[in-house]
Amino acid sequence: MTSTHLVVIGAGPGGYSAAFLAADLGMQVTLIDLEPVPGGVCLLRGCIPSKALLHVAKVIDESKDAVNWGVTFGKPKIDLDRVRAWKNKVVEDHTGGLAGLAKRRKVRYVQGRARFRSAHSLDVETSGGTESISFTNAVIATGSSPARLPGFPESPLLLDSTSALEVEQVPKRLLVVGGGYIGMELGTVYAALGSAVTVVEMMPGLLPGVDPDLVRPLAKRVESRFETAHLETKVASISETKNGLEGTFEGEKTGEETFDRVLVSVGRKPVTSGLGLETTSIRPDDRGFIPVDGLRRTSEANIFAVGDVVGEPMLAHKASHEGRTAVEVMAGKPAAFEPAAIPAVVFTDPEIAWAGLTESEAKTRGLSVSVAKFPWAASGRASTLDRHDGVTKLVIDPETERVLGVGICGPGAGELIAEGVLAIEMAATAKDLELTIHPHPTLSETVMEAAMAFYGTATSIYRPRRK
Numbered sequence: 071m072t073s074t075h076l077v078v079i080g081a082g083p084g085g086y087s088a089a090f091l092a093a094d095l096g097m098q099v100t101l102i103d104l105e106p107v108p109g110g111v112c113l114l115r116g117c118i119p120s121k122a123l124l125h126v127a128k129v130i131d132e133s134k135d136a137v138n139w140g141v142t143f144g145k146p147k148i149d150l151d152r153v154r155a156w157k158n159k160v161v162e163d164h165t166g167g168l169a170g171l172a173k174r175r176k177v178r179y180v181q182g183r184a185r186f187r188s189a190h191s192l193d194v195e196t197s198g199g200t201e202s203i204s205f206t207n208a209v210i211a212t213g214s215s216p217a218r219l220p221g222f223p224e225s226p227l228l229l230d231s232t233s234a235l236e237v238e239q240v241p242k243r244l245l246v247v248g249g250g251y252i253g254m255e256l257g258t259v260y261a262a263l264g265s266a267v268t269v270v271e272m273m274p275g276l277l278p279g280v281d282p283d284l285v286r287p288l289a290k291r292v293e294s295r296f297e298t299a300h301l302e303t304k305v306a307s308i309s310e311t312k313n314g315l316e317g318t319f320e321g322e323k324t325g326e327e328t329f330d331r332v333l334v335s336v337g338r339k340p341v342t343s344g345l346g347l348e349t350t351s352i353r354p355d356d357r358g359f360i361p362v363d364g365l366r367r368t369s370e371a372n373i374f375a376v377g378d379v380v381g382e383p384m385l386a387h388k389a390s391h392e393g394r395t396a397v398e399v400m401a402g403k404p405a406a407f408e409p410a411a412i413p414a415v416v417f418t419d420p421e422i423a424w425a426g427l428t429e430s431e432a433k434t435r436g437l438s439v440s441v442a443k444f445p446w447a448a449s450g451r452a453s454t455l456d457r458h459d460g461v462t463k464l465v466i467d468p469e470t471e472r473v474l475g476v477g478i479c480g481p482g483a484g485e486l487i488a489e490g491v492l493a494i495e496m497a498a499t500a501k502d503l504e505l506t507i508h509p510h511p512t513l514s515e516t517v518m519e520a521a522m523a524f525y526g527t528a529t530s531i532y533r534p535r536r537k
């Protein structure tokens with residue numbers, strides 16, 4: 071049996087961030103994952119490959135829009151093998167970089183399947199046999215996997231986010247089941263590559279839970295880019311026919327339609343099976359998440375859990391912060407996972423990003439808030455990009471004028487939201503944002519102008535404050 075200070079199970083953003091910080095703080099660390107390299111779902115089959123493909127989609131779409139600016143490109147020739155090779159190279163560069171960082175920090179990386187034997191030891195099944203490790207502390211960062219719909223057939227034509235990212239081919243007709251993050255991002259990729267995309271979402275709007283005014287510009291653009299989007303509709307069943315996959319719709323849209331491929335993107339579920347948790351006191355809740363306290367500690371005082379496996383939002387940057395918090399706690403530092411805002415970004419075109427309190431949440435909770443908006447139609451920078459469809463909004467406490475939430479829809483929203491997160495974390499007021507000089511001409515000015523709009527004095531729009 072080998073022994074280590076810290077064992078980390080799962081080498082995604084939650085796991086590797088924890089492992090690296092622990093090593094930086096002087097701990098002896100073993101990082102275990104099923105994959106030969108660190109990176110997790112985010113790097114290997116999630117955030118990074120999807121963003122590489124979304125970049126391809128963006129270039130294709132912009133080349134079409136360019137005709138309006140006097141530049142006409144021909145129909146793009148898409149070499150799928152090269153698209154895939156480029157995406158894979160992006161992934162390999164990053165996983166290689168992480169492996170190098172682990173090595174330099176003397177983090178021991180073990181490829182294998184970990185299974186607890188008790189709250190202080192585990193076995194790792196590797197290609198070379200079983201290794202037993204005893205540990206002082208452990209971090210469970212096993213992430214999540216795509217949820218499946220019961221009754222859907224096992225078929226190579228049925229894709230999940232992992233197989234869809236392989237872009238084996240560009241189907242003529244693609245059905246996307248679920249209009250959430252993955253459905254909208256991968257739908258955007260396939261639509262740009264040439265598929266006729268149909269999205270089916272069971273809720274009344276795309277990206278349920280996101281403020282409707284932020285989703286509206288995306289829904290409008292989707293009208294021209296996708297074949298169609300059916301709302302308040304469920305795909306009741308899928309069956310394989312000689313022409314492809316036949317989906318049966320129920321709800322607003324009914325009937326049957328045949329598609330060449332179907333992407334199922336109806337959420338993700340935490341991964342805990344096979345971990346041997348029964349040998350500890352840790353018991354997942356009824357949704358499969360591992361319960362943790364504010365320090366990310368499980369019911370075993372020396373075992374922590376972070377990332378998708380502990381609950382929503384299932385976002386890489388949440389996981390990495392939790393991972394670092396857990397390690398700081400182990401190191402005896404006064405740490406807790408208490409973010410004022412966790413940003414969320416949907417990398418569609420336009421992008422949608424938000425942080426902190428949303429307007430919908432304020433309504434549901436009965437909170438009295440002021441909402442100040444700045445339409446991108448009035449932004450000089452947005453005009454130069456030929457993108458007037460965006461909006462920036464602030465959710466503000468009317469008494470203290472503190473910024474409680476920020477929402478942005480438009481190209482680059484994912485980059486712009488970081489200022490909103492900082493404002494919320496630093497307890498900035500609308501006045502702080504108004505008085506902060508933003509560079510001109512940039513989209514970041516829309517944040518400042520939204521703050522000015524709160525006072526009824528935005529330079530670029532005339533919307534006096536109601537008395």
Ligand code: NAD
Pocket residue numbers: 219247248249250251252253255270271272273277278303304305335336337338383384385414415416417
């Ligand atoms: P999601 O929860 O974002 O969306 C799933 C959608 O499917 C929901 O809108 C839901 O109403 C709908 N749905 C569920 N069952 C359905 C049915 N039978 N028929 C029609 N619609 C149905 O889940 P996802 O898109 O699979 O993504 C999973 C998670 O991965 C997200 O919650 C997110 O945390 C993460 N993710 C994040 C990013 C990002 O940060 N940009 C990108 C991709 C994924």
